[in-house]
Amino acid sequence: MRPDGEGEGLRHIHQPIRHDAADRHVTGSAPYIDDIREPEGTLHVVPGGAPVAHGRLVRLDLAAVRAVPGVVAVLTAADIPAVNDVSPVAGDDPLFAVDTIAFHGQPLFAVVAESRDTARRAVRLAVIAVAEEPPLVDVADALAADADLMPAYAFRRGDPEAVLAASPAPVAGTLRIGGQEHFYLEGQAALVIPEEDGTYLIHSSTQHPSEVQHVVARVLGITDAAIEVAVRRMGGGFGGKESQASGWAAMAALAARVTGRPAKIRLDRDDDFIMTGKRHDFLVSYRAAHDPGGRVEAVEVRFAGRCGYSHDLSSSINDRTMFHADNAYFYPQVHIHSRRLKTHTVSNTAFRGFGGPQGMVFAEHLMDRIAWATGRDPLDVRYANLYGTDERNITPYGMVVEDNVAEALMRQLEATSDYRARRAATAAFNAGSRVLKKGIALTPVKFGISFTTTFLNQAGALVHVYQDGSIHLNHGGTEMGQGLFVKVAQVVAEEFGVALDRVRITATHTGKVPNTSPTAASSGTDMNGMAAKAAAAEIKGRIAEFIARDWQVPVASIAFRDDRVWSGERSLSFAEVVKKAYLARTHLSAAGFYATPKITWDRPKATGRPFFYFAYGASCSEVTIDTLTGEFTVDRVDILHDAGRSLNPAIDIGQIEGGFVQGMGWLTMEELVFDAKGRLRTHAPSTYKIPTARDVPEDFRVAFFDNPNREDTIYRSKAIGEPPLMLANSVFCAIADAVHALAPGRAVALDAPATPEAILFACSKQTGEG
């Protein structure tokens, strides 16, 4: 018997239903922003960026740009009617830089032309003079200059310094963790259509339509109500279109305002790389004390995160790094310190996991360090440090871990992946192999679900039932490929007891559901599913009341199933009942609302319950490295993941596999290289390599851990968007394990990403050659 008592007799929920737009994806008939048929006279906007990373703008001569035939307008800050700021929070992201240049590629102007090609070519004719100043490029530069963008922050419990001072053999070290470009396949794009009386309709590829609305209103000096933002789908988001879609929509809106014509912006891929933020990279330094069995006694860890030139969402992102510096492990005495550093590089932003992955990579590295020091199997060190269920269950930020299933999940994966035998086989292989070495690692994931900015944990939905019994579904969540729309449609179809195709999925639209939160923090289904269920339930209740009156039966006897409405044996088709209800003047539209319960967070005191619940998972990866070149292959991956009771197993498997591969790319081949002048040198897929099909092991075994959510979430499911990314930590740890085999007992000096170069040099250090 399941604790939730749910799941029986459900028609759509827990079913592997395909993505609602799958047929349109494969035929090319699913429109993205650039595919929307342009209104007659649409102009094209292309930004012009700063040629250096830091300095004072001395001259911006755009005469040659304006003179190009086909150029209709050239926009600068002087054209902005209201506020020159497109930031999400802090007021420090100018749409166009005016005096100070803060990063290479920072927009200084934009060309508005009859064709995109004309605009792109015209941009290059600008004459830009800058009094250049030396840039702070990386974390080390910023640390040396004490360039803190915002105050440092810390979690503390006990007196770890004292424990460390008394420890006979603490481990200590540093770890670099690289950033990551989102590489959503559809770049940043927006189409702005001016409508009557100074209002605008904006089609934007954004995870946060309400913020596009706010930002455009702020820049143009008009009200939120004068702007409608619509998003049918994105060609990928991954966090990169949470805060950083707004500026491009604002640029196109300004073009529409200045010219009175529709205006479209679609960033060239290189511009997208150069001008939009990425996952934060970190320098982590740590000390930890442990007992002879490898159990942690105290941890002191300092995270130095590169925020870039402005705040963006960096405060919350770096907080989440701290929230996840424990991953699934209990640190009895702990000091987690975080500095948020300013550099003259693009402002780093949300990216799947939102800072959490970096904290967790540290935690896994720490477990390996202790294993190497103690000689124990890294998996046993991990077991020794897991949170308990009744004790050892309080996080460094004072939240009790109530739903811990990490050990049971890991033990199950240990068995199904045959970890112990493969650990032995790996050792045997390594004993007989000179050039190639194998490594294996099994690592857990524990990821906190909820926005840690508490007010964002709210969602709305709008459901209409039309007279023919068809249903219009709208909610505040956006579809970026993650399958949110089909999941919420499943919920609504289930509620009404109708076939899924009766529910029409519609574009997210600020005119239908207002004041939306971004589709982020893995919260989309949890929140929008609940809001839509509430809306559907309200309409269903009204219909039930009506038909009970009509049939003169108790309301409690009314049931909705199989596309019919029932009372006992009596039934009528859903469409007929709806028609009757309409004629009897029943309100067939409802707005639903949901606010996540239980969560509290007192940031100044660093205590509370920032997360509604945790999602868990574990993965076991086996790799082989070439010790002469540093190349590696992933030979097998086993994943066991906690999706609660999966609302849609097909969609959730897709999130698990896709998240894992994206995380694997981050930790192995995706390398952002900035030169000494602060220019990004890897600004296109020719130089920035994300995984291809061949990088995914043929032996890739993914399963769900059966674990209905103990919290009252939508059909006891769990959030799935972000947690699987961190399953890739086992790949990084397995590579380190392979390097370790060269000289067991010595700490492996491997940073992320583990490129061939990083692996080869780690091998050299391991054997003492380098």
Add this chain to the structure above:
Amino acid sequence: MTTTRPIRFLHRGTLVEAAGFAPMTTVLDWLRLDRRLTGTKEGCGEGDCGACTVALGRVKDGRLVYEPANACILLLGQLDGAELVTVEDLAADGQLHPVQQALVDHHGSQCGFCTPGFVMSLFTLYHDAGGARDRAAVLSRLAGNLCRCTGYRPIVDAALAACAAPPADGHHDRRTASAAILAGLADTADVCVGDENAFFAAPASLDALAALMESHPDATLVGGATDVGLWITKQLRTLPKLVHTGRVAALRAIEQTATALTIGAAVTYAEAETALGALDPDIALLIDRLGSAQVRAAGTIGGNVANGSPIGDMPPLLIALGATVTLRCGGSVRLLPLEHFFLAYGRQDRAPGEILTHVTVPRPEAGDHLRVFKIAKRHDQDISAVMMALKVRLDGRRIAAARTAFGGMAGIPKRATAVEQALAGVCVDDTGAIAAAVARLRDDFAPLDDHRASAAYRLRVAGNLITKGLMEIAAGERSSTRLVPLREAHHAA
């Protein structure tokens, strides 16, 4: 120039005659902006993501063959004589194509933006019934299609499912008629669109090509446009005069003798794969990793050599094999050892108007051992950080002669002559002597730091590659040192 005939190609069952287009027009822009067919997406504009993949049908060896192409860097003029198939053309009578249906059934799309490109790459594999259509073939075919959502597993599963049966779709049913139409387009007329000052030309004969280049030495020669396409889409260069080599029959042939291969400059990687790959499994692997299926179907051996890149994958291999190139200017022809063609970074021994027509590759002889290694951050479709080719002639256990060339180590593809000299006469089992020889790399190269690798790594790994190659040659096997098992070259058909 005498005006000849316009571009002709088959699209959606109709013969398209294009005369009034700008020479630099890409197929992607023509589809999206001119024809408003927006199923084909632009993901990167440089041929690296595959979202814009279309299929090109051509008659090869009497058979209609579909190959994938990146429409973003494919010039409209290059379509001459081909059938263009896009994602809009596959579903028929309300029925999804088997490839499309398999992707739907296996949950192979999430955001969907890359999906049309995957569909088209798989469409070409689906029709490649003469070739292998196993997992290795699927991975090879999909190397140029990036997906950021799915993790690829469901796409690979869909590909295997769709390709489990022989092709049975409208394109297969029409193949004889389509081939006949395309055969009818394959005339010997010189193609040119434009005027004296701006044109896209595709001469049909080597004489016409040579004459055209002699009269327009400022024109840009275009092989597959896998590089020139980026000059247009990324560097925004203005290239008013484009001369495409793809219709010159004499440049499209591979001539094989007992001692050498002579490869026409316009032969694509895909076309050369079988002949070159037969020389050594390492060469087959290198070509399988070179670019992507899209790039290999368009890019040419001649283009890879002639553009002078220090990081092209073919030149180090060809130099190690002792290749020579044939150059023609007007009516005069000269031969040059390939290693002397590369003068300095960005500079080659090629006069304005001169055409690289052939590359002649001596076959390795008995006693020759070859090793070819490519180092990059990613196995597929990545530019080499370091590329090494090593040819060793053994006399018993003694190295009689060694010839090794590198890419990524200097401004040009270059031999490591100091290492070669130091290796001569060394016993292949003498690890000390080999280490001493490898240390001479510092006399040969002073590589640069860049975004692909540091100078220190380049030097270290270059030495290790020589060591590894000789270790394998000494052991007489290369299985215990390879992450990726070698296999027979994957033959296209």
